[in-house]
Amino acid sequence: MPELPEVEVLVRRLAPRLNNKTIRRVEVRRARVLRPTRPAELNRALTGAHFVGVARRAKYLTFTLRQAGGGGTFLLLGHLGMTGRMFLQPVSAPLPKHTAVALDLGGENFVFEDTRYFGRFTLDTSTQDRLGPEPLGDEFTLEYFIHALRRSRQAIKVKLLDQSLVAGVGNIYACESLFRAGVSPRLPACELTRALTERLRNALRTTLAEAIDFGSGVALDWPGQGEKDGLFYYGRAAGAPDCEERLCAYDRQGQPCPVCRTPIRRIVQAARSTFYCPRCQRS
Numbered sequence: 001m002p003e004l005p006e007v008e009v010l011v012r013r014l015a016p017r018l019n020n021k022t023i024r025r026v027e028v029r030r031a032r033v034l035r036p037t038r039p040a041e042l043n044r045a046l047t048g049a050h051f052v053g054v055a056r057r058a059k060y061l062t063f064t065l066r067q068a069g070g071g072g073t074f075l076l077l078g079h080l081g082m083t084g085r086m087f088l089q090p091v092s093a094p095l096p097k098h099t100a101v102a103l104d105l106g107g108e109n110f111v112f113e114d115t116r117y118f119g120r121f122t123l124d125t126s127t128q129d130r131l132g133p134e135p136l137g138d139e140f141t142l143e144y145f146i147h148a149l150r151r152s153r154q155a156i157k158v159k160l161l162d163q164s165l166v167a168g169v170g171n172i173y174a175c176e177s178l179f180r181a182g183v184s185p186r187l188p189a190c191e192l193t194r195a196l197t198e199r200l201r202n203a204l205r206t207t208l209a210e211a212i213d214f215g216s217g218v219a220l221d222w223p224g225q226g227e228k229d230g231l232f233y234y235g236r237a238a239g240a241p242d243c244e245e246r247l248c249a250y251d252r253q254g255q256p257c258p259v260c261r262t263p264i265r266r267i268v269q270a271a272r273s274t275f276y277c278p279r280c281q282r283s
């Protein structure tokens, strides 16, 4: 499942290819991903509009478009859900079987493909109102984090997945950040000391920034026809390194901790798997 770094890498990849491109034709094959926007509404808004910006907010892609005829700008939101992909392909190439939406940009189609249709491609921006600060942004200060954790008895691992606390952190990077900070995933949020909170904030930022750097430098196969590696789920291009080998705790149950060799343990918290080192993460 794509998390913040995977979406950020995709945004950086798409921005130079989409900016200034005009949408000539809109083809909606799975109206479900648009909801609550209706296909006719999307068609009307997008046809003739052009991309002026591609950015990321939490796990959303935010496309800024300028209306046809030089009118005002508006937002189109994309979310990859569990299995979504976004990529460009020549208009001459047949659209993939699970294409949800395709935008004809002239020489190329911008394709949103989603085999399970949990993703989003919509004009509805109401989901953005409830999001907390970006973990890599200036608003995610130590004082904010301390204040937000102080009020909760939830286990810190579960709390980190709360998108209104900090936006874009998912299961993989919550586990990895707690490992890096040496914090037990079961510790109630309100029991983190100031020093531990600072360590966890730094670990979150470093872990996410490293993953973005790594993904920006590795050859990926965007339509996802290549080798799967479980992390950069677009699929890695032939010969590219295995991204999953970078992970210390996530999905490594029973394997030795890279620091102390104790087997990594798996527990279930709020119906999600948590992976941690029982020796390194005792705080």
Ligand SMILES: [Zn+2]
Binding pocket: 257, 258, 259, 260, 261, 262, 277, 278, 279, 280, 281
């Ligand atoms: Zn360890």
